[in-house]
Amino acid sequence: MSLIITDECINCDVCEPECPNGAISQGDEIYQIDPNKCxxxxxxxDEPQCQQVCPVDCIPHDPDHQETxxxxMQKFLKLSAAAKA
Structure with missing residues (x-):
């Protein structure tokens, strides 16, 4: 499943540059994660980098986007192929 940023986000700006897929961006009030890129x-x-650097632990799994x-891995391969094209 992809991840989601909750309302506890303090906009510290550390998660966005850590995302290798560019899935994190600034939303209207807090950062957000694009489930199509996460x-x-x-x-x-081996571990989600945004979760590793988040100082307030506000990046849980998104129950609305469950994936094995x-x-x-299939999404990663598709995103990687699109980036090379």
């Missing part, structure tokens, strides 16, 4: 860092790292590790 692979939980599968294909890049295999589905996340």
């Amino acid at each position: 692979t939980e860092c599968v294909g890049h790292f 590790k295999d589905q996340l």
Whole structure:
């Protein structure tokens, strides 16, 4: 499943540059994660980097976008191919 940023976000700006897929961007009030780009860092790292650097632990799994590790890997492969094209 992809990740989501909750209302506890303090806009500290540390998560956005850590995302290897460019899935994190500034929203109207807090940062947001594009579930179409979030692979939980599968294909890049062993752990989601945004969760690792978040000082307030406001990046849980998004229950509305449940995906298996295999589905996340397929998304990673598709995103990687699109980036090379």
